[in-house]
Amino acid sequence: MTAFDVTDVLRRLVEDDVISLHALSALTRMREDALSSLLETPNGAAASRSSRAQPLSSDEVGRISLLTAQLTEGLRVDDDDRLRAMFDVLTEQLGLTHANIAALTRTDVHDLERFRATPATVPPQTKYELASRVSYLVHAAAQARGD
Template identity: 40%
Template sequence: MDGSMTEQGQDVAADLRRLIAEGCISEGALQAVTRITQEKIAAFLADDSAGAERPVAEEPTLSPQEMTRVSILGAQLAYGFEIDDDERLRAILETLTVECGFTLPHISRLTRVALDDLTTALDDPGALESEGRYRIALRASYLINAVNQARPVGA
C-alpha cells in the first residue's frame, strides 16, 4: 500500500469526506478514534491531492503510520458493512481462534455460550436462531475489544 490508497484502490480522503457528508462520522470522531490531531485530520481531508504524487520537499499531511491507521479505518467504515453479518460472525470467531489463540472451549467459558452453538456459528451461522447469533456476536466482539486493548501500541 502506498499510503494514499486502501487496498481496494480507493481514495481514503474522498471516502472519509463522503462519510462525513453523509453524517456517518465527524472530523471530531476521526480524531478521537485515531488520536491524530484535529489539525492533521482537517488538513488531510482538505487535501484533494492526497492520492497524487507530492513534491519530495513537501511533508506529507500524515505520517506513514497515521496513514495506515486512517486507511484501515476508512476502508472498514466505507466498505466493511457490505459484508454479510453471518460472514462477519464467522470472521470474529476465526480471529479469536486463529490470531488470538483462544480455543472454542475458552470462548464458550468466557462468553457463557454453549460450545455447540459456537461450533455451529463457525460452520453455518445461519443455522442458529437470530437471538443466538446476536448473543455470540456481542460477546465475541467484547473479547475482540479486550484483545485489542491488551495489545501493545503499534502491534
C-alpha cells in the same frame, strides 16, 4: 476497477454527516486540524507549507486509509462471515478452543459449534449473543496485547 480515493471517500463521509471530524480525531488520536487539512487538500496531496496544521505522518496516512476502508467497504461483509472471522482470530491466532470461548462468553458450546458448521440454523437472538460477547472478547484480547 476504480481506485479507492481515501481522501475523497473520507471527505464524503464527513460532508454527509456519517462521521464528524471530531469523532475521526477521537478514533484515530490524530489532530483535528491535520485531518481537516487533509480533507481540504485536493486528491490528498500534501498540505501547502503555508498551512498551520502539521501534515499527517506516513503511519497516520496508513491508519486513516485503513479506517476509511473499514468504515465503508468493511461494513459490507456479511454478519455471519464477520462473526466467523472473529472466531478464527480467537482460535487460530489466540489459541482458544471452542470450549474456552463458550466458557469465557458464558454461551453454550453447542450453539457456538452449530454456528461454525451451519450459521443459518442458529436463531438470530443466539447469533446476537454470540456476536456481542465474542466481539467483547476480541476487544479485550486486543487491549491485553496492546493492539
